[in-house]
Amino acid sequence: MTNETVIKTDKLTKRFGDFIATNEITFEVYAGEIFGFLGANGAGKTTAMKMLCGLSTPSSGNATIAGFDIYKQTEEIKKNIGYMSQKFSLYEDLTVLENIQFFGGIYGLTDKQLKAKSNQLIETLGMQNEAKKLVASLPLGWKQKLAFSVAILHEPKIVFLDEPTGGVDPIVRRQFWDLIYSAADRGITIFVTTHYMDEAEYCNRVSMMVDGVIKALDTPDNLKKQFSASSMDDVFFELARGAKRKAD
Amino acid sequence: MADVELHNIVKTYNKGKVKAVNDVSFSVNEGELFGLIGADGAGKTSIFRILTTLLLPDSGNASVSGFDVIKDYKNIRSSVGYMPGKFSLYQDLSVEENLNFFASVFNTSVKENYDLIKDIYVQIEPFKDRRAGKLSGGMKQKLALCCALIHRPKVLFLDEPTTGVDTVSRKEFWEMLKRLKQQGITILVSTPYMDEATLCERIALIQNGKILSIDTPDEIVKQFPENLFAVKANDMSKLLNDLRKNNEIKTCNAFGEFHHITFQNDNENSHNELIHILQKANHQNIELKHITPSIEDCFIKLMN
Amino acid sequence: MKQFLTFVRKEFYHVFRDKKTLLMLFGLPIVQIVLFGFALTNEIKNSKIVICDYAKDEATQQIINKIEASQNFDIQKTLFSHRQIEEAFKAGNIKLAIIFPANFNNDLSHLHQAQVQIIADASDPNTANTLTNYATAIIMDYQQELMKNNVVPFRIVPEIRMLYNPELKGATNFVPGVMALVLMLVCVMMTSVSIVREKENGTMEVLLVSPFNPFLVIIAKAIPYLLLSIVNLSVILILSVTLLDMPINGSISLLFAESILLIITALSLGLLISNVAQSQQAAMLISLMGMLVPTMLFTGFMFPIENMPVPLQVICNIIPAKWYYTIVKSIMIKGLGFSAIWKETLVLFGMTVFLLVVSFKKFKTRLV
Numbered sequence: 033m034t035n036e037t038v039i040k041t042d043k044l045t046k047r048f049g050d051f052i053a054t055n056e057i058t059f060e061v062y063a064g065e066i067f068g069f070l071g072a073n074g075a076g077k078t079t080a081m082k083m084l085c086g087l088s089t090p091s092s093g094n095a096t097i098a099g100f101d102i103y104k105q106t107e108e109i110k111k112n113i114g115y116m117s118q119k120f121s122l123y124e125d126l127t128v129l130e131n132i133q134f135f136g137g138i139y140g141l142t143d144k145q146l147k148a149k150s151n152q153l154i155e156t157l158g159m160q161n162e163a164k165k166l167v168a169s170l171p172l173g174w175k176q177k178l179a180f181s182v183a184i185l186h187e188p189k190i191v192f193l194d195e196p197t198g199g200v201d202p203i204v205r206r207q208f209w210d211l212i213y214s215a216a217d218r219g220i221t222i223f224v225t226t227h228y229m230d231e232a233e234y235c236n237r238v239s240m241m242v243d244g245v246i247k248a249l250d251t252p253d254n255l256k257k258q259f260s261a262s263s264m265d266d267v268f269f270e271l272a273r274g275a276k277r278k279a280d
Numbered sequence: 281m282a283d284v285e286l287h288n289i290v291k292t293y294n295k296g297k298v299k300a301v302n303d304v305s306f307s308v309n310e311g312e313l314f315g316l317i318g319a320d321g322a323g324k325t326s327i328f329r330i331l332t333t334l335l336l337p338d339s340g341n342a343s344v345s346g347f348d349v350i351k352d353y354k355n356i357r358s359s360v361g362y363m364p365g366k367f368s369l370y371q372d373l374s375v376e377e378n379l380n381f382f383a384s385v386f387n388t389s390v391k392e393n394y395d396l397i398k399d400i401y402v403q404i405e406p407f408k409d410r411r412a413g414k415l416s417g418g419m420k421q422k423l424a425l426c427c428a429l430i431h432r433p434k435v436l437f438l439d440e441p442t443t444g445v446d447t448v449s450r451k452e453f454w455e456m457l458k459r460l461k462q463q464g465i466t467i468l469v470s471t472p473y474m475d476e477a478t479l480c481e482r483i484a485l486i487q488n489g490k491i492l493s494i495d496t497p498d499e500i501v502k503q504f505p506e507n508l509f510a511v512k513a514n515d516m517s518k519l520l521n522d523l524r525k526n527n528e529i530k531t532c533n534a535f536g537e538f539h540h541i542t543f544q545n546d547n548e549n550s551h552n553e554l555i556h557i558l559q560k561a562n563h564q565n566i567e568l569k570h571i572t573p574s575i576e577d578c579f580i581k582l583m584n
Numbered sequence: 585m586k587q588f589l590t591f592v593r594k595e596f597y598h599v600f601r602d603k604k605t606l607l608m609l610f611g612l613p614i615v616q617i618v619l620f621g622f623a624l625t626n627e628i629k630n631s632k633i634v635i636c637d638y639a640k641d642e643a644t645q646q647i648i649n650k651i652e653a654s655q656n657f658d659i660q661k662t663l664f665s666h667r668q669i670e671e672a673f674k675a676g677n678i679k680l681a682i683i684f685p686a687n688f689n690n691d692l693s694h695l696h697q698a699q700v701q702i703i704a705d706a707s708d709p710n711t712a713n714t715l716t717n718y719a720t721a722i723i724m725d726y727q728q729e730l731m732k733n734n735v736v737p738f739r740i741v742p743e744i745r746m747l748y749n750p751e752l753k754g755a756t757n758f759v760p761g762v763m764a765l766v767l768m769l770v771c772v773m774m775t776s777v778s779i780v781r782e783k784e785n786g787t788m789e790v791l792l793v794s795p796f797n798p799f800l801v802i803i804a805k806a807i808p809y810l811l812l813s814i815v816n817l818s819v820i821l822i823l824s825v826t827l828l829d830m831p832i833n834g835s836i837s838l839l840f841a842e843s844i845l846l847i848i849t850a851l852s853l854g855l856l857i858s859n860v861a862q863s864q865q866a867a868m869l870i871s872l873m874g875m876l877v878p879t880m881l882f883t884g885f886m887f888p889i890e891n892m893p894v895p896l897q898v899i900c901n902i903i904p905a906k907w908y909y910t911i912v913k914s915i916m917i918k919g920l921g922f923s924a925i926w927k928e929t930l931v932l933f934g935m936t937v938f939l940l941v942v943s944f945k946k947f948k949t950r951l952v
Contacts (some may be wrong), residue, residue, distance in 0.1 A: 073446045
């Protein structure tokens with residue numbers, strides 16, 4: 033991990049009418065870091081993530097993603113990030129190989145690169161026998177692993193993962209984190225949200241969002257010390273309990 | 281007395297190609313809080329739909345409150361409460377309208393059973409004029425629970441009520457279930473979150489349509505066949521790789537702050553040996569301790 | 585009963601809170617009426633015509649002057665033989681030919697009766713019909729003038745020939761067609777979409793696992809659309825009477841009764857579709873492709889059924905809107921009573937019963 037900053041936000045704010053979804057959030061994420069972005073439902077995580085991915089324009093504040101300005105260079109940002117959510121990840125009616133080729137093609141990989149990449153990817157995932165099968169026929173865990181691999185196919189600087197392990201079984205969940213680790217080792221910055229508190233422990237640093245503001249940001253160990261808690265679960269509970277914005 | 285019973289239930293889809301439920305049998309006692317624990321696609325929803333008479337099993341038989349799920353489906357429908365996995369309220373109706381509607385669908389009124397839902401409803405009452413579609417995850421879930429309870433069902437089926445909900449709301453939700461249990465309602469709940477298993481009286485662990493184990497959470501933990509240890513060091517990622525390479529280590533899984541391991545030959549010697557090897561590999565602040573397995577440990581063990 | 589009323593009220597909430605759909609529901613008939621009424625059958629101006637005058641007498645000259653003065657016609661040529669007429673049509677751009685036989689004035693003043701032949705290019709039947717009407721009106725106008733100055737009654741008998749489409753039926757009175765179209769579309773699409781929406785939202789699951797009778801769910805869903813359709817129907821009728829001078833010669837209550845019959849047919853069709861469709865999009869697509877298109881093509885209000893090949897004519901017979909279209913025309917335009925349309929009503933009724941039975945049989949009290 034270096035100290036090169038890949039995400040830098042300064043008082044980033046998004047308002048919807050009177051409602052302030054994210055309120056002047058300021059933080060930095062370093063290259064190669066696994067950054068856990070936690071918060072209660074409705075705390076403003078999704079809104080913040082959309083702004084960081086260049087999908088939504090902030091109401092005020094500044095941010096740079098991979099060195100690009102969040103207002104003016106959204107196209108550049110999109111080339112340098114990967115995104116994977118629990119809901120949409122892959123085309124169910126295309127085969128594994130077709131999905132890889134499609135997403136690789138979108139990011140402008142050459143045919144040669146694509147071929148090498150897809151072979152390598154299928155081998156890493158141990159999916160040689162499934163390469164020509166429709167994604168719909170795969171178990172959820174495999175889909176999620178494949179979706180992640182596809183999201184980092186173009187070797188982005190940062191990959192945003194929105195609850196990537198929701199609902200998968202305990203073994204696949206761990207295999208998934210193995211993939212995250214190896215991507216981080218290659219220097220890809222991981223920005224991840226999760227509802228599994230043990231996964232928060234896998235992150236280098238964790239931020240806790242409550243009612244649109246970042247209430248705490250530190251390593252899991254330091255957070256536990258700070259709140260004299262025995263687990264991240266307790267830290268989360270301590271912080272989110274006071275949330276006012278439950279119904280939103 | 282068993283309130284819910286399943287005998288050798290099989291359910292397949294796509295003309296038998298996909299086996300969703302594979303010879304599942306278990307029973308839930310009256311007034312029990314029973315958990316069905318498993319990942320997405322394990323067959324939990326199919327089992328729930330068979331019990332709520334929404335699906336017909338391929339073979340086997342099942343009953344709820346003594347009524348057969350096929351023959352007496354009408355009796356079951358009027359006596360159970362069901363909260364499907366998907367958000368099952370009318371998004372364009374307000375909180376109050378939703379509640380009133382479901383009350384009258386079940387031929388009752390909100391007033392009549394208000395005592396049962398009062399604890400939960402007071403939390404969402406400030407938003408009673410808000411459209412259900414505009415509520416947060418936790419609030420929607422509470423409203424859905426109110427709607428499922430409004431006719432004072434004997435058996436309550438909750439299919440993944442806490443999926444996608446944050447920990448705080450999840451804790452609150454389980455508190456509510458405990459209070460409902462005290463009212464004598466039999467509750468069958470499914471969840472993919474292993475940590476919620478300990479909150480049930482008895483659980484069934486399910487994977488690929490098959491039951492791995494059924495017992496109280498304590499018993500399941502007791503049945504864990506080996507001694508389980510937790511290891512920790514400064515560089516957890518490297519530690520995981522080193523542990524996996526080590527032949528003395530039988531199993532190794534990341535568990536948040538610690539890695540959980542079991543030994544091939546479980547004795548004092550091998551423990552010391554491991555610490556020694558790790559020290560030699562430049563690991564710092566090594567911590568090794570014996571721990572009680574969690575349900576997730578048991579689940580992983582049973583899956584292998 | 586209270587249960588049922590709550591359900592109906594809930595359906596009304598859905599309908600009135602979905603502003604876009606509501607706008608479409610009421611906008612659609614108005615747009616169609618305006619579209620068909622003004623844009624599509626507007627007055628035809630400066631149509632190119634030819635005149636073949638064998639008589640060349642005082643009377644024909646006066647009529648030709650009148651035609652020339654009319655804004656509707658633009659006389660291209662005066663011809664001298666039938667052969668030339670055919671050539672003119674074949675060359676295109678000529679819409680109408682008027683032929684005065686020799687001795688026109690003679691016949692008129694001695695026999696008190698003369699004939700004039702009007703030939704129209706009916707490959708575009710709407711235009712042909714309108715143009716012949718214009719021409720006939722001019723000739724009748726002349727006849728009226730003659731009568732004023734004379735005690736003896738005169739009669740000019742225009743002999744009209746429609747080229748290429750001799751029977752020229754349907755097409756003119758689009759209002760019954762629009763009525764059929766709107767009722768089918770609204771009822772079929774709205775019911776199927778609203779039932780499938782409950783499936784998608786997961787609320788159907790909860791409703792099924794309740795003592796509420798599933799059939800009541802369906803009936804409760806149908807009621808708001810039934811009422812909306814009746815409102816819609818009234819809007820169409822008022823618009824067509826006030827804006828388009830459409831007559832309602834027959835009994836209005838009979839018209840509404842027959843319309844309600846069609847609405848029920850449509851509702852049961854919608855129910856049938858909702859059994860098959862798994863998503864709202866699918867329901868909408870099936871309704872559009874399965875209802876809108878056949879209703880437009882096979883009811884006879886756009887394309888005359890008589891001109892279709894036999895297999896298509898058979899298909900027309902299974903389209904409920906076709907029977908309704910015939911019924912509405914008989915009531916509104918011909919002013920006929922029930923005795924004249926009982927056959928069509930019976931067919932429509934049979935269809936409704938059939939569809940209802942099938943859709944109730946097919947209705948799933950469980951998930952797939």
